[in-house]
Amino acid sequence: MPPGTDGPTTHRFALRGRIVTLDDNDTVLDDGVVYVGDRVIDAVLPAEAPAPPGFEQVTPVVTGGTVYPGLIELHNHLPYDVLPLWNVPKRYGNRSQWGGSRNPAYRTLVTGPMRVLGEDPELMPAVVRYVEAKALINGTTTTQGIALFSNAGARRMYRGIVRNVEATDDPDLPEAGSRIADVEAEDAEKFLARLKQPHRLLLHLAEGTDRAAREHFLALKIKAGRWAITENLVGIHCAGLAAEDFRVLADHGASMVWSPLSNLLLYGGTADIAAARRAGVLMGLGSDWSVSGSKGLLGELKAARLAADVGEVDLTDRDLVAMATRDAARILRWERAVGSLRPGLRADLLITAGTADDPYTALVRAGDADIRLVVIDGVARYGLRDLVKALASGEELEKVSATGAGGRVVNLHDAAGDPLVAGLTLADATDRLTTALADLPALAARPPRPAPLTGALAGGVRWQLALDELAPTGAELRPRLGLSAAGRTHPTGPEPGPATAAVGTLTPLTLDGLTAGADSSFGAVLAQEINLPADYGARLAQLLT
Structure with missing residues (x-):
């Protein structure tokens, strides 16, 4: 929906971590902050840079991970x-x-x-x-x-x-x-x-x-x-x-x-x-x-x-x-x-754990338990309870127990x-x-x-x-x-x-x-699939778990 239309209440927030912008220059900030207001990205800046106007009193939430555009x-x-x-x-x-x-x-x-x-x-x-x-x-x-x-x-x-x-x-x-x-x-x-x-x-x-x-x-x-x-x-x-x-x-x-x-x-x-x-x-x-x-x-x-x-x-x-x-x-x-992290774009974000590996390889290899936060239209929708709660204050959060990744909640x-x-x-x-x-x-x-x-x-x-x-x-x-x-x-x-x-x-x-x-039968069936290239199913199952 367009910014400002009816929907969940949003507020200004900032997320700190490694920022993979996917902009035209493939800019990556090893330590940066994404500033979000009214469901839109206001700024993407190095962590040491001064906060943009309106965010002087906003303390960035430390994600402990890497921030990507939403998939x-x-x-x-x-x-x-x-x-x-x-x-x-x-x-x-x-x-x-x-x-x-x-x-x-x-x-x-x-x-x-x-x-x-x-x-x-x-x-x-x-x-x-x-x-x-x-x-x-x-x-x-x-x-x-x-x-x-x-x-x-x-x-x-x-x-x-x-x-x-x-x-x-x-x-x-x-x-x-x-x-x-x-x-x-x-x-x-x-x-x-x-x-x-x-x-x-x-x-x-x-x-x-x-x-x-x-x-x-x-x-x-x-x-x-x-x-x-x-x-x-x-x-x-x-x-x-x-x-x-x-x-x-x-x-x-x-x-x-x-x-x-x-x-x-x-x-x-x-x-x-x-x-x-x-x-x-x-x-x-x-x-x-x-x-x-x-x-x-x-x-x-x-x-x-x-x-x-x-x-x-x-x-x-x-x-x-x-x-x-x-x-x-x-x-x-x-x-x-x-599709990228730039000022003026909608705040659709995916945050995964870790900042050490190549940022693109890290996402390709990320498992279910590596997802720390998912934000759609500036609203925290899924992730670690503490991170979602920090951004979705007052919303009723539901524990998700069938993912194999503990401590996750969904905001519906x-x-x-x-x-x-x-x-x-x-x-x-x-x-x-x-x-x-x-x-x-x-x-x-x-x-x-x-x-x-x-x-x-x-x-x-x-x-x-x-x-x-x-x-x-x-x-x-x-x-x-x-x-x-x-x-x-x-x-x-x-x-x-x-x-x-x-x-x-x-x-x-x-x-x-x-x-x-969290689905052992999925990997087991993959490994048995007869049309896949040799070892493909077993290798994919290993990457997924």
């Missing part, structure tokens, strides 16, 4: 982050091969459970509370949002404490879309016209490593020299692109989002990042979802580090940190508001927050979901109830999760343009599922843990 995630199917990591049984070539009705395990692990959770009036808010807190606890200050449908036919985005790229209500943070109308997805000219509207579109592109995955990109070519690509296209995954395809993206000003762990788990390969960098494509990071990805950006930084090492890509830790901060902000056209108070989760604690959300997932067979076997999106229900408006690709909704996550081959034209990309599909027989599931360090 900006450009791809996540957030509601699905309650589900456990899938032990992928085989290598797939593209997205169509593992999702939907072709794969019965997908219904058991993904679509069936999410229908049960997403349509239940008590469980759905618990999903929202849990997954947003999970993103926060993993250092994320901005991510993709949660879409909701109502029984009255309305659609809206959930607005919580973590910034949502799709619903900002702030002219300094232009909103990005992640869905397009199905008629635009299937017609090249309409798709191009959509791309010419003045906002970014974060859309899946070339999901996989085989020919069909690349055809999904090639279908964007309207005719020689003319492509349905503009600077507003942000391609998610791009794993099927060849070197010349990245040059096309760059020539048209498009950018991309890299989700290496998810790509490796499903396809045994990921985007040609070396070729993308040579072409000059701007890149961000996304953890995708918990079914085949990291628990958050803190983990995805490590997955990206290992992927670059395996592929012998010249990618420094500073490059990786920039992808999750400064470069992500540039992709969104948010660089004048977030937001007077202007969405009433959907008002009063719901993280502990209550965790308990509801743990019980529900363990009891999935019984919940799925309940007698059919009135369709949640039709008819008038007692109590007024009722909301449910608008889950991606469980059924056609008139919106698509990717272009589905026709590609001519052998005299026929066929749409690229996975086929939408049936309009109605039974939940079917389900099995009990375990709620995915908030952090990798």
Whole structure:
């Protein structure tokens, strides 16, 4: 929200530590202070410098760590982050091969459970509370949002404490879309016209490593020299692109989002990042979802580090940190508001323990227990109790006990927050979901109830999760343009599922843990994944714990 609008009470404060600004000069202050007033950074100065006007009586809080811009995630199917990591049984070539009705395990692990959770009036808010807190606890200050449908036919985005790229209500943070109308997805000219509207579109592109995955990109070519690509296209995954395809993206000003762990788990390969960098494509990071990805950006930084090492890509830790901060902000056209630590920008901050190692390597290697503080819009939202309490005076703080990092609390108070989760604690959300997932067979076997999106229900408006690709909704996550081959034209990309599909027989599931360090099963499954490069899973599990 814009500074000064309704929200938690803020005050002037200052944080002292090593300051990694991610500004255009990559300035690092070994001992500096970030001064914050009214949710905005007023100054970033060496510790020995005089305090700026208005802060003469403010004593800097000593963090004992390193201060970074908050992490900006450009791809996540957030509601699905309650589900456990899938032990992928085989290598797939593209997205169509593992999702939907072709794969019965997908219904058991993904679509069936999410229908049960997403349509239940008590469980759905618990999903929202849990997954947003999970993103926060993993250092994320901005991510993709949660879409909701109502029984009255309305659609809206959930607005919580973590910034949502799709619903900002702030002219300094232009909103990005992640869905397009199905008629635009299937017609090249309409798709191009959509791309010419003045906002970014974060859309899946070339999901996989085989020919069909690349055809999904090639279908964007309207005719020689003319492509349905503009600077507003942000391609998610791009794993099927060849070197010349990245040059096309760059020539048209498009950018991309890299989700290496998810790509490796499903396809045994990921985007040609070396070729993308040579072409000059701007890149961000996304953890995708918990079914085949990291628990958050803190983990995805490590997955990206290992992927670059395996592929012998010249990618420094500073490059990786920039992808999750400064470069992500540039992709969104948010660089004048977030993404670095400069006067006038919003106070979105991540503080980790220690100041000894290289500052960029330190963040890439940081574990769950190293996060000392997360601040969003000038409000302390998660971290060590003493640090959060020093900045969130008077707010009700909730102890977080399921992270493996002692002494942490979360501040979920937001007077202007969405009433959907008002009063719901993280502990209550965790308990509801743990019980529900363990009891999935019984919940799925309940007698059919009135369709949640039709008819008038007692109590007024009722909301449910608008889950991606469980059924056609008139919106698509990717272009589905026709590609001519052998005299026929066929749409690229996975086929939408049936309009109605039974939940079917389900099995009990375990709620995915908030952090990798406190979730031993996550590392165990990683180490068994058959599509990962040799030792990758074991090495990643070691880095995460």
